[in-house]
Structure formats: structure tokens, C-alpha cells
Amino acid sequence: MSQGVVKRLDVQTGVVTIAHGSIDSLGRSPMTMGFLVKDPVLLGKLAIGPHVSFEFVREGDDYLLKAVK
Numbered sequence: 001m002s003q004g005v006v007k008r009l010d011v012q013t014g015v016v017t018i019a020h021g022s023i024d025s026l027g028r029s030p031m032t033m034g035f036l037v038k039d040p041v042l043l044g045k046l047a048i049g050p051h052v053s054f055e056f057v058r059e060g061d062d063y064l065l066k067a068v069k
């Protein structure tokens, strides 16, 4: 799982913005980026502020959030 902090949450469009640490599997440096959330149950679990562990998949040009702990 990747680690990050939820910075912004747009329930209307289903986009959560997460400031994440480095993601070794993608060779990514720490950055802030948006993830699509298509699962309404998952969307309901999200709130701005806390540190989260999360999983995502790439879907075309988008990053889709799959799970959060």
C-alpha cells in the first residue's frame, strides 16, 4: 500500500486529492495528485486530514483508488 494524506475531497466528481510519499513500484517521487473514486462506499470513508494507506490502479490516464485503510 501507498501512504499519504487526504488534502481535498470532491464528492460531486468523485475525486480525492492525496499528498503521497514516494511509490517505489512506480518510481514516483512524493507529490500531490488526484485519484478517481468510483465506489460510493469507499468515497464515504474518506475525509480530509488523516494519514491513509491506500491502493490504486492505473486506468488509462487516470488513477483509480481501490482501497483505503
Ligand SMILES: [Cu+2]
Pocket: 020, 028, 031, 032, 033
Ligand atoms: Cu503521484
